[in-house]
Amino acid sequence: MNIAASVGPALALEVADAESIAELRHQAEGCTRCDLYRNATQIVFGEGPGKVEIVLVGEQPGDQEDLSGRPFVGPAGRLLDRCLDEAGLDRQRCYVTNAVKHFKFTPRGKRRLHSKPNAGEIKRCAWWLGAELNIIKPKLVVALGASALYALLGPKVKLKPERGHILYPANRPPVLVTIHPSYLLRIRDEAEQRRQRRDFVSDLHKAVEFQPLKVDSQP
Ligand code: SF4
Numbered sequence: 001m002n003i004a005a006s007v008g009p010a011l012a013l014e015v016a017d018a019e020s021i022a023e024l025r026h027q028a029e030g031c032t033r034c035d036l037y038r039n040a041t042q043i044v045f046g047e048g049p050g051k052v053e054i055v056l057v058g059e060q061p062g063d064q065e066d067l068s069g070r071p072f073v074g075p076a077g078r079l080l081d082r083c084l085d086e087a088g089l090d091r092q093r094c095y096v097t098n099a100v101k102h103f104k105f106t107p108r109g110k111r112r113l114h115s116k117p118n119a120g121e122i123k124r125c126a127w128w129l130g131a132e133l134n135i136i137k138p139k140l141v142v143a144l145g146a147s148a149l150y151a152l153l154g155p156k157v158k159l160k161p162e163r164g165h166i167l168y169p170a171n172r173p174p175v176l177v178t179i180h181p182s183y184l185l186r187i188r189d190e191a192e193q194r195r196q197r198r199d200f201v202s203d204l205h206k207a208v209e210f211q212p213l214k215v216d217s218q219p
Pocket of ligand 1: 033124
């Protein structure tokens with residue numbers, strides 16, 4: 001059963017204007033709305049087939065995504081693919097994107113270590129995420145982790161108490177709240193990792209079963 005809760009408007013009320021994802025991506029390639037474009041290899045925009053019902057939103061591209069220019073192709077993306085498969089959700093039928101479109105990292109020798117985007121960067125980049133949702137008009141958005149949740153629903157909605165719930169922001173598609181798959185990769189305790197992975201698959205399965213609320217017609 002879906003647990004519904006009313007929440008305030010999504011963070012980005014003003015967003016980019018474009019007719020298609022291709023046009024939007026083209027616009028975003030020149031984005032300088034925050035500083036993250038300076039050190040990244042390239043923008044990593046969302047991708048998916050033309051018509052989808054479900055949009056998956058992660059945090060930001062990682063090292064492999066930055067190099068390839070595609071979202072969720074690194075270790076967390078491969079784990080996401082396996083969990084989607086177990087949940088019965090076909091990634092090829094989803095649009096996959098991130099709250100922040102450029103890779104933020106800290107150089108450490110030859111490595112580039114993931115660095116969490118801050119609130120200002122997430123707000124700036126919601127300009128693109130909001131426009132993606134306006135064009136796609138999905139029946140459900142899956143927030144993968146706290147940064148995605150912040151971008152979609154603002155600072156008052158927290159991941160832990162809302163995990164596994166479907167929230168209904170005003171004038172936006174419903175949002176299913178769950179963890180980011182990279183969280184599973186960081187858990188050291190095997191039993192805990194198994195439990196969290198099982199819960200993650202269970203959360204994703206709610207997207208498969210989701211039916212939009214019917215709005216009663218006025219008498
Ligand atoms: S991270 Fe987002 S807002 Fe910042 S430069 Fe890249 S596309 Fe623009």
